[in-house]
Amino acid sequence: MSEHRPTAVVLGGSLAGLLAARALADGGARVTVVERDALPDAPVPRKGLPQARHVHQLWSGGARALEELVPGAIGRLRAAGVSRVPMTTDMVALSPYGWYRRWAESAFMLPASRDLLDWVVRRLVLADGRIELVEGAEATGLTGTCGAVTGVRIRAHDGTERALTAGLVVDATGRGSRAPHWLAGLGLPAAERRDVDSGLVYASRLYRAPEAARAGFPIVNIEPDPRGAGSGRGGVLMPVEDGKWIVTLFGGRGDEPPAGAGEFERYARQELRHPLIGELLGGGAEPLGEVAVTRSTANRRHFFERMAVWPENFVVLGDAVCALNPVYGHGMAVAARSASALRDVVRRRGLGSRGLAREAQKAVGRTVRAAWDLAVGADVFYPGATGQGPTVRDRVLAAYVGRLLRTATGNGRIARRVTDVTALERGAEALLAPSVVVAAVAGPLKPALAAPPLTVSERRAAGL
Template identity: 40%
Template sequence: MTRALVLGGGLSGVLAAVALSRHVDEVTVIEGDRLPDGPRPRRGLPQGQQAHMLMAGGAQALDQLLPGTTARLYAAGAHRLTMAGHILTLSGEGWFERFDHDAYLISCSRHLIDHVVRQLAFRDDSITVIESTKVIALTGDAKRVTGARVEHQGGEERTISADFVVDATGSRSRAPQWLADLGLPQVREEFLDAGLAYAGRWYEAPAEAADGLPAVLIQPEPRSGRPGYGAGLLPQEDGKWIVPLIGTRGGQPPTDGDGFLEFARGVRHPLVADLIATARPIGEIRASRGLANRRRLYDRLPVPEGFLAIGDSATVLSPNYATGMSLAALGALSLRTRLKNHGLTPGLSRQVQSDIAKLATGPWRTAIGNDRWFPGVKTNMKLGGGGFQRWFASRWMKTAAVDPKLLAATYEVATLRASQSSMMSLPMLTTVLRGPRRGPLTAAEALARFPEFDELLAAVAESAAAERVTG
């Protein structure tokens, strides 16, 4: 009888369990928390109540692993937002045009996604979950991992043997030390930290917007020499909005009500502040800090047989890029594909670890290439001058902002439906080098392309006028 052991019962771990379930007799998931029995937050999930986006590439991987997942999400109120048609975006290089293109993301709460995935995954009787249990070590040696040592809530310790062990314990994983304890070299870790911080609040949407409203993304400006400031508004299930405020080192958003609204009004356009003036806040403002980009280069280790690091255990990017859930799904899909083709054969660990590293390479380069320009960045990497890269990235986005073909290619990569190399065709490079053929959109022109906001903004204007009269 073959057994797989998955360390961590979050999204990465559950999807890894699904990938393994048809290729081993038993899959045991070890989870430190108690898993909710409904779409509710999980205590140990970092940023669990902040904004989350599932990119198209990740959504497609989810449906391959668990058919019907996205249909269930939509039935529960999740929103399918096309990047070009349903999101009003102000990038660091200007407002984006609105046009028809099908690159999309799914917007809903993280706890809804986790709940739907658990519902579908745990129908498989071969998957067992052991909750309230902490992993304290791996067992085996430098050539093969053979299981894990765990501690139950009451303090009892035991060893669980397995033919394959997946570390899905996330960004705070202790697997580098566990492997070192088995005699492996210390895994190299790279990081770049722009001091990004989030403050997020939920709102009940006004009645006229309860059926959904386009999302708003006002992105931090990376090349201004000042801290980056941003804001967003994303429709959620049950007629709610999630509003994240974003700031880099020296400009982190506050968590008090007055400061939250003042920050929202002080970013490069006050649209988000105007919209939430029409909505009712729900609950407290929640902050998230320590959101650096980090990757552990397991693929450069002599990876032991029977071990794999997946999801945030391998690479965690600033949530500003919204790729974490999607990379977890794509990594699990790679594991399933390798198992389907070759089974639990020697070399599986190295092959899948290499796949996971390659999947994260493009998003990693995007994050590092953008975040490195914020002031006060901390990193352990040699970044170089980057003068041409800085110019090219700025030129690309200025041109894409008013060129639908170039922007469509950018969206394909951002939603993980295409690789970065797909943008390097001769026609696209020629378009970038030629530069934008017309001036950037003004704020008024960008807003005019989204008349869905008109009714709410008119109400805000009327309220402000009334206050001036009574004042």
């Protein structure tokens, strides 16, 4: 590698950090990724990623960004058994307004275990000779001034410390990011921040699917109703690689799903708005392991892009900017799109150019906007989600989105438009087109479905 290459340091070796490293390498940088933990050389659980045992999916907007950044990644996932699931063709979903029909494909989803997805991306990214990995070390602070960051201080697990000089530092350390503290240490004011905590608790368990249902079975989603009875109770059954199902159940404050294996299937059968997931588990699915529980589901956004002053050479992305309730499945797609936006700014401006970091931070802010509005627009109505309750904007947005979702149960064109926005294929402005507004006012074109839209063959395969 040429010594004249600009240098960059990426903090965090999970999905967001690895994709940011690839984006910067494509922009001409020599990149060092600093990761606190040891990263396994296999698709197995790793320390520092407890949420990996829950349902994960990569929406098509994120999948396209991933493939642009890491060509061949989607092919590797498919070869490892990950399905390409057309939306909403292969999803059986109960919304707060009734069952969705299974309309013709517009967007798609890649359901995979997080361990597999991270491993595939990690192998491809770290095979790039422009990217170096430093494991067993964590950042303790930035070097530089309020005007320009010059690098980062890191501490290894043995206590030794050193400083890494860099032309650009990217913080992708997730929900535990210290970026606000580091920026304050440089003398900068605090960024605007908003927290919306639905209080949802997740419980997940892995199953071996019945043999006849191990290929081509649809995703099943019993969506929670933030303003209905049984605050936040819902669940997802996600077919993943190797003929397995990951089942994640969730519930709000006072309605938490059980941590014990004995109560898991009872909750799915008796406590959700429909017993379908529980019935599927009782049709011959074999449990594989214990129940995993997590309570880290709050939405949190730092509006760094709105700060009046932003230092040169520092960018924050991924969950460190915008951490989302995992129920919406947007975290990985947003990370991929944010890394893609970073790459585009670096290619256009060139590393080391004045104002690059500020422009990149604004671009990252734009990539999180739709996912943030979708998550907060629902979660803000859970009891105790915020200290002040929903804002006027929250109420107006929720009322309109509610009309759209009700219309989508019986209007294929609107269902596909909503799905495209949910999949991050289009921006939220697509939902404000005049024809969409008119359709939302008119409501569904077809009557409500009385039962989940499973086919006869799917019911038979699942033992129903």
